[in-house]
Amino acid sequence: MDVTAPAHRLSAAVSAASRLLPARAGLRLRADAAGLTVAGSDPDLAVRFDCPATAHTDGSVTVPAAPLAETLKMLDGLVRLVVEGSRLALRLDNARFALPLLSTESGPPVPEPPRVSEVDGGAFASALRIVAGTASKDDPLPLFTGVRLQADSRLTLTASDRYRMAVARLPLLSPGSLDVLVPATLLTEAARQAKGTVGLHAGPGRFGLSWPGGLVGTAVLDAGFLSEDSIPSSAVDTKVTVEADALAAAVRRVGVYAEDRRVLTLEVGDAQVRLASARQDTGEAEETLKAEVSGGRTSPSFQARYLLDALQAFAGERVELSIQPGMRACILRAAEAGEVELTYYLMPMLAR
Known part of the structure; x- marks a missing residue:
């Protein structure tokens, strides 16, 4: 693999992936005529971010996420990524950094469940910040650490830590059917990265968000019990x-x-x-x-x-x-x- 990319754009993609993945995760970098793709996965989570780049030689490598992210944060201009033996070298005019190549067998490819609907990214992120704030940060019952997303003609977001509950409803850009419970911390970080129109994806046991240049897919929790219908609200005086x-x-x-x-x-x-x-x-x-x-x-x-x-x-x-x-x-x-x-x-x- 031999590819040249703007350091700030590559840094943004690598940092976004690193924040979502486990601390010791590896990142798969793939270069082809379309540019550079940054991806990573574990059994429950998969992420993918695109970066504009010029590929001199197509190829794919896996490198440690943390040192790559830290290095790119300190670089400016264009950076060239080229495989040199068992290393991926990051080359600038006056500097060179080299990271070890990891096994390419680091997990399954990024899953992309079928898209079921779309929502405005700004409205979604704004509503999610409020709703996710009521989810429990550390609870032995996982359902209280998640945000429930339900879609039909509108999208409903629900979260609770048992002392409070927030429910937000916002319009969908297209009707769709959805009912999943997604870890609140992950969902908030993913929505923070999303720009423009956000696609909502759902498949058996999985949920995904997509937007131009990005995709996050995750395993879901049990959504059955988290509902505002469980809160009495008819006795207002x-x-x-x-x-x-x-x-x-x-x-x-x-x-x-x-x-x-x-x-x-x-x-x-x-x-x-x-x-x-x-x-x-x-x-x-x-x-x-x-x-x-x-x-x-x-x-x-x-x-x-x-x-x-x-x-x-x-x-x-x-x-x-x-x-x-x-x-x-x-x-x-x-x-x-x-x-x-x-x-x-x-x-x-x-x-x-």
Whole structure:
């Protein structure tokens, strides 16, 4: 193999693949008339990124991902990759770096399940950032570490860590059928790389995202139990509409005075909400905001950081809080409908 490529474009492709693959993974580099392809896989995951390049001699090699990524980050201009015996040399006008060649038997080829639909990449990434934020980071039950994707006429994203749940619905560019549970961390990183129109792929036990120049495919989790239908939402007796940014700012200030669990109380009155918290060693705080209120007075308590996460999902908008009695979930939605429909369920806490 002998190929020349822009260092910054090759670095972007190699770094994207390295972030998704295990730390000690190898990368397969393939050069042909179409350019340079960077690919890698393990039993559960496969990635592929394209890079513009001029192939002098077609060929394919496998090299360690980490040192290749670190080296390319520090290079500029054009870099020539050429096989020299048992090494892949990276050559510039005034420098040479050489990496060992690995066995080409490093895993199956990148699978490409059938494409079932398409979605706008920007809207998908924006909705996913919010939804994936509610997935558990480390849980013995894998279903709480994933994002469920369901498609028919729209795409629905759902995630939960059992204390909160976020559900986003956004339009599809073409109808399709899909129901999979995908690891949230992987899905978020893949969506961050995606540009333009994103293809949604599904096959037996696998899911994939594709976009011009990239493909990520992964094994899926069991999607059966993660559903907003499992959360009671028919007992709403109070609704509060308020500027999300103003309420979030008040939560930050008042939350400083909360106890170690950082629980604060949201007291709903006539045309206002009052935030209150107290901490034995630093004192107490309260702040009142004007709001539109319908229904009875109530005083649910929430963990401050969870309430803040929920409000940040509606930054720049007015948010409607639908409050249920007792320990039932509070439901947050945008007061004015947008292209992406977001619903955020937040469990109350017992006040001290």
